[in-house]
Amino acid sequence: MSLRTKVFLIIGGVLVTFFFIVFQLLSTIIAKDFYDLERRETTENALRVTDALASKLDELALKLGDWAQWDDTYQFIQESNEDYIQSNLQNESFEILKINMMVILDREGKILFQKQVENKMEEPMTPGFIEHLVGDVARGDISPNGMHKEITKLSGGVVVYAARPVTSSDGSAPINGYIVFGYFLGQDAIDHLSQVTHLKVDMLTYDSETTDTGFVEARSQVSSENPLFIRDPGKGSVIESYTFIGDEDQDGTLILRVTTNRDTYEKGREGIILFTRAFALAMMLFSTILFFLLNRLVLRRLSGLSDQVEKIRESGDITKGVMLSGKDEFSSLAERINQMLVSLREAEEIRKESEKRFRTVADSAPVMIWMSDINRKCTYVNKVWLDYTGRSLEEELGQGWKSDVHPDDVKRSDDAYEQAFARQQAFSVEYRLKGSDGTYKWFFARAVPHFTTDQLFLGYIGSCVDITERKEAEERRVGYIEEIEKMNRIMVERELKMIELKEKIKKLERHV
The missing domain is CATH 3.30.450.20 (PAS domain)
Structure with a gap:
């Protein structure tokens, strides 16, 4: 509902209420x-x-x-x-x-x-x-x-x-x-x-x-x-x-x-009705003039200011300003909006510069770095990530990065992320990512929640470290242990068979 409609309804409601009160007073x-x-x-x-x-x-x-x-x-x-x-x-x-x-x-x-x-x-x-x-x-x-x-x-x-x-x-x-x-x-x-x-x-x-x-x-x-x-x-x-x-x-x-x-009473009623009608006409005329003045002096200027701000919002171009003639509160408001736009432009430039520095640092880091928003969607991965997966940034954003995760690790990764997101706490998880050559490598992912200075939750910032060699070493160690255990079982079985054979020889000698 527009402000003009609200003002019209408020004026109409006030006048109707006032008219009703006056009519009741006259009637009573x-x-x-x-x-x-x-x-x-x-x-x-x-x-x-x-x-x-x-x-x-x-x-x-x-x-x-x-x-x-x-x-x-x-x-x-x-x-x-x-x-x-x-x-x-x-x-x-x-x-x-x-x-x-x-x-x-x-x-x-x-x-x-x-x-x-x-x-x-x-x-x-x-x-x-x-x-x-x-x-x-x-x-x-x-x-x-x-x-x-x-x-x-x-x-x-x-x-x-x-x-x-x-x-x-x-x-x-x-x-x-x-x-x-x-x-x-x-x-x-x-x-x-x-x-x-x-x-x-x-x-x-x-x-x-x-x-x-x-x-x-x-x-x-x-x-x-x-x-x-x-x-x-x-x-x-x-x-x-x-x-x-x-x-x-x-x-x-x-x-x-x-x-x-009942001539006297009827004349009184007619007088009340005539006065009520005249009062209603006066109220309608007053409300029309009042609404016209409000529309001309207030609502039209406010609507023009609102339209200019809306155009800036739709275009996203904060380099533009708003223009409003006069020396009243609305022109002062327009000046404050322009000052705010200047502050936003300066803040945007600072943000872009900070983001540029962050991307430079992130792209030169030896590990994969990623960011997500409050909707659990990926908003950024660094160059190391893209070089490894061989995919574009657009393909990785949102939920696209999940296509790189090994099917057996998707649920475990999602569960860890969802539980941490609900508590806005740091978390870590291990999963396999497919590289540009089609092979999977193990990565250790750790992420921390990202907050503004006012403690407003913005999402997560995380990193992924290649732990494939460690995983392979662990697998080899496990293989060695299993091989030794297997040889031990064979030796034990041989000893048991030798003991059994010796017993049989002894029994045979006693029999002979």
Whole structure:
């Protein structure tokens, strides 16, 4: 892998890592801020709906206040005037007041008037509502000095009502009863809340059966102590809040759901994505400029210097130098390389001169001299060796010299050499070499390991001495010894036969 490729990969890797870290920071920190902002807005939306519902109650109470301080109402409670009913309590009045039910009670809680209207048609009063009002009066929930507002759940549905004591218009007369306005909190009322708040609102009575997973989950989460629950939207496009609405006893009446599009969160995500893309483009532009500058100012100069050094290595001509313009570290490096090449040339000249002297000495020596490298291959034999074998230097180099060794001595010679080479120790061995005339002579070979001044093993330097005469003398001596031993055996055998013959003669004489 080239340096240019490595630099490109390093820059790319660093930028990708940096980009990933920045993206993670944006995703975890900024995205969390948008997530928190979304939850705050969702909470505010839920409060807007409950405030709108409370405003509807206040509006109902305001209408009720006019009727509770109307002298005609006060007189009706005292006299049960039928004209009051005919003039003021017709179905059209309910539509104008936007209520579904009206109840008038005396001070003791006796019902003086009750009416329920739905779609301009009178219908029976919702079961349980009258009993609920009478209970409020009996318990004193409807205070003589104030307003009572409540949302309660009955068998016929959820009812929003307000009750107020009836007095004279100037407030001087004592309270003589109570008047109640109410309306059903049905789908129409919920749709009206949606229009007022510009939010999508749904309602579920607290104990109703439902398969809606959102309401099912919310019912287990909300209570009078914890009236708000925001459902985790996951990767959905909307977020839902659920608000607990209870009666005066804090029992569950209904749950309001407000569904909000995740505009804030989506805008935050889009902002992060846009910033990430812009950051990625900036990083790509930065990396391109950085790589261009590095390539122009560093890599190209370094590559040119490397190419010149490679050409010198391939040609082996250290007389050449390298050229690099400028006055930076690379030009200084080129100067040092040239100085090193000068030193190498001087060292090479010294080596050649030393090798020349060595060859001169080796060629004039009366013994065979050889050298091998760390690969166990012959690298040099002197002139005495070549004169004896009658072969060229090229034929003897490498493993070629083994063809001169007698076949019976090759294994013994190789074993001695391999064992010594493994230990880098001196060794000696005797073997026969074939001369130029085809005859074999015995030689005693001894070699020592060759090391540099830094104790780097370079191979072996060895010599071979002709010991043929000694070997022949040893063979003659062995022959003489064998001949003497043979004659001794013959003499002994003759003596034994003479003794045996004498014994036979003695036996014959005794017999005669």
